[in-house]
Amino acid sequence: MKIIFAGTPEFAVPALAALIAAGHEIVLVLTQPDRPAGRGMKLKASPVKALAQQHGLAVYQPETLKTPESQAPVAAAEADVMIVAAYGLILPQAVLDMPRQGCLNIHASLLPRWRGAAPIQRAILAGDAETGVTIMEVVLALDAGAMLKKGVVPITEHDTAQSLHDALADMGGRLMVETLAELDTIQAQPQDEALVTYAEKLRKDEAPLDWHGNADDLARQVRAFNPFPVAQATFQGEAWRIWMAYAVPDVSGTPGKVLDTSNGLLVACAKGALRITEVQKPGGKRLSARDFLAGSQLKPGDRFAA
Template structure:
């Protein structure tokens, strides 16, 4: 099938790879313009662009798809279908209507739950038992298109937003390849509007831990905010980044270190949080043993309120 692929970050890379492996002709790759990155703030190509150039694909990087010249470039590809995976730009209806077979998106949730910008993190933060991938038709309204295929994965207490991201990125690529191979047999199912929830973009203001909350909620917060914005807890006035933590049974005054046992054990509003990975300002991300070797802590010490 002759397709246009629209994607930008790491999440979209497995999808482009899967479609190429399946033998589809990728006539054009849409990705966002190169952006400044790194300490030197040099222009850096998107992960999707890097893969596309490795395969000798045509790459188009407009700032917006609204101008007539941008739309003419897309129309000239004469694609049968468009595949979208975390592209990051609004696609006008005139562009959505160009491919004969339609425009299809890889969304990282089990729609209609968690439409929006941060579905992986919000599912983890909410304590959902599972998340997954939905292959859906793209329409002008946000993540509101009819659904073609779904696949679920469980969320475990070992998962972080990063681990789920990687799992879902690979699942999404494979599921999209399967969907395109079976388009003529798939039925588009409208979403139940009564079940819609929205996954708001993560904010750095959400990072601080509130030790009065239950340990299970704090564990989910830590894992949902890994790798961004990373949960924080202040000790002696310093904002420490908490990268991984598990909930356990126990009690004590919220925010107080109640033990050193397979981690730094801190009492919460209910239960205790066992911190296993953390980082001081300007320091490296360390496991709890490495951290304590340089920053000794003792039971009874307390995180700042």
């Protein structure tokens, strides 16, 4: 099958790799333009571009696809289908109509739950028991297309946004290969609009932990914001980054008070307590709580800003 692949970040890489391994003809790879990165702010290729170049694939990096000139290479590819995975640019209707069998998207949620920019993180924050991948038709409305295939992944108390991202990226590649093999017979299912929820983009101002909250909620916040924007707790005027933590329900105390340092860093919440297991001070390294406490004067009775 002749495929145009549209994707940019690491999430899209396993899908492109799976399509290549399955023997499909990738006639064009769309990815966002190289962006400045690193201390030197040198232009850096997207992860998808890097993989495409390794396989000698044609790469196209338009700033927009809204003009006839920018759309011309897509039309010239004469693709059977376009596969979209976290591309990051709006696809006008003219572009959606170019592939003979339409455009399919890999979305990291069990639609219609969590349409939008941050479905993985919002699923963790909400306390969902599971998430997954939906292969869907691309339409102009946000993540509103009919669904072709789903895969489910449970969310455990050890999962972070990063671990789920990796699992869902791999699943997305497998599901897309399966979907293409069944494309002529598979029946698309419309989404139930009554069940739609939206996953808003993460904001840095969501990072601070509120010790007056429930420990379960704070633990999910820590895991959802790992690796970005990373949850924060303020101690003596410093914003510490909290990378991993677990809720301890049967403990009580003054919100923000350090209860114990013998097994991680146990901090009281309004309901339960949070056991912090990975932490990072400003300018320091990310450390296990045990290693961090070995070089710290922090002790029970100290308090984080609440």
